[in-house]
Amino acid sequence: MSKDDMTGTVLDTLIIGGGQAGLAMGYYLKRQNRKFLILDENPRTGDAWRQRWDSLRVFTPAKYDGLPGAPFPADPLSFPPKDQLADYLERYAEQFELPVHHGTRVERLWREGDRYYAASNGRRWEARNVVVATGAERSPKVPDFAFRLDPSIVQLHSSDYRNPGQLKDGPVLVVGVGNSGAEIGIEVCRTHPTLVAGKAGGELPVKHGRAAARFVLPLVRFAGLHVLNVATPIGRKAIPGLKAHGAPLIRTKTKDLEAAGVRFVPRVTGVDNGLPALADGNRLEVQNVIWCTGFHVEFSWMDPALLDNGGMPRQYRGVALDSPGLFFLGQDFMFAAASATLPGECRDARYLAGKIPVPVSRESANASI
Numbered sequence: 001m002s003k004d005d006m007t008g009t010v011l012d013t014l015i016i017g018g019g020q021a022g023l024a025m026g027y028y029l030k031r032q033n034r035k036f037l038i039l040d041e042n043p044r045t046g047d048a049w050r051q052r053w054d055s056l057r058v059f060t061p062a063k064y065d066g067l068p069g070a071p072f073p074a075d076p077l078s079f080p081p082k083d084q085l086a087d088y089l090e091r092y093a094e095q096f097e098l099p100v101h102h103g104t105r106v107e108r109l110w111r112e113g114d115r116y117y118a119a120s121n122g123r124r125w126e127a128r129n130v131v132v133a134t135g136a137e138r139s140p141k142v143p144d145f146a147f148r149l150d151p152s153i154v155q156l157h158s159s160d161y162r163n164p165g166q167l168k169d170g171p172v173l174v175v176g177v178g179n180s181g182a183e184i185g186i187e188v189c190r191t192h193p194t195l196v197a198g199k200a201g202g203e204l205p206v207k208h209g210r211a212a213a214r215f216v217l218p219l220v221r222f223a224g225l226h227v228l229n230v231a232t233p234i235g236r237k238a239i240p241g242l243k244a245h246g247a248p249l250i251r252t253k254t255k256d257l258e259a260a261g262v263r264f265v266p267r268v269t270g271v272d273n274g275l276p277a278l279a280d281g282n283r284l285e286v287q288n289v290i291w292c293t294g295f296h297v298e299f300s301w302m303d304p305a306l307l308d309n310g311g312m313p314r315q316y317r318g319v320a321l322d323s324p325g326l327f328f329l330g331q332d333f334m335f336a337a338a339s340a341t342l343p344g345e346c347r348d349a350r351y352l353a354g355k356i357p358v359p360v361s362r363e364s365a366n367a368s369i
Helices: 020-031 082-095 144-148 179-188 210-215 217-227 233-245 254-259 342-353
Strands: 010-016 036-039 108-112 115-120 123-132 137-140 154-157 172-175 194-197 263-265 268-272 275-278 288-291 295-297 326-328
Touching (some): 020 082, 020 342, 179 194, 179 288, 210 217, 217 342
Parallel strands (some): 194 263
Antiparallel strands (some): 115 123, 268 275
């Protein structure tokens, strides 16, 4: 049976999401001789990285960017370009012969009896266990009033931004001061007058680079994995605040933006006569708006019976509390502050692989893909 055609058979485990989290889980299931399949919505493994802006480099050094069984092939203290990471993920799937089925966005997931069913474009997969490794962030978040901006203004979400060549001549408003807003803002200001709306939630207190990769980021990694998690008192106290304020600025700091000529303005609250309106009552005459406002965390494609009353997973460390055989991987703060980073996803995948029930028979345990 081809790895691209597993409909009509009962899988031990179905992994939804073929990014680094899904691949890491696949590695561990492969070692257990499980009968599994990875569904990926993109045409190629790694495309989730290829589709981001052209100049993006990974924030973590290469020594922390590898998946289990295959260290990242680069200078350990370097910060790889996003396409290099994408190509690494593609080679990884090939190296370990992971069964990835591309071009498949799961539209529905539900449970009947002791089996789970996933549907996409008229096809259906059946499995005893499911690992949701989509990260949940599947829909760009843009304010409801964005459609009221003058049609002549170029609007892009950060997920659609690639480079300044997409923009019109004239001022650019970047909305949001997370890492994407800071990185895009520092790039755009080289070619366009640039304003950034919002306030940073914090900053890494040292300069990002090789020295930080050697001396500081190992400490940040340790804290993000082993200290700031829901199993420690300090983690349970700190994580709600981290969620509320967002990740700190890592590479590009506020002072870097100011030194480059970026002007900070209050938050955008609406639209006034087709132009962005600010909290201080002013409006901005800009030709471009880049929404660096994140993504909606939603699981509307999952049966509500698999979620809590708020439509979110009810889980502990990725194990669903009310739905045996259902697992979650790669979400922000799923267990630790670093759960949505490469090191965190690998650690959580290893843990979950040990929690998935053993196959019901020796035959299924030894099934090959």
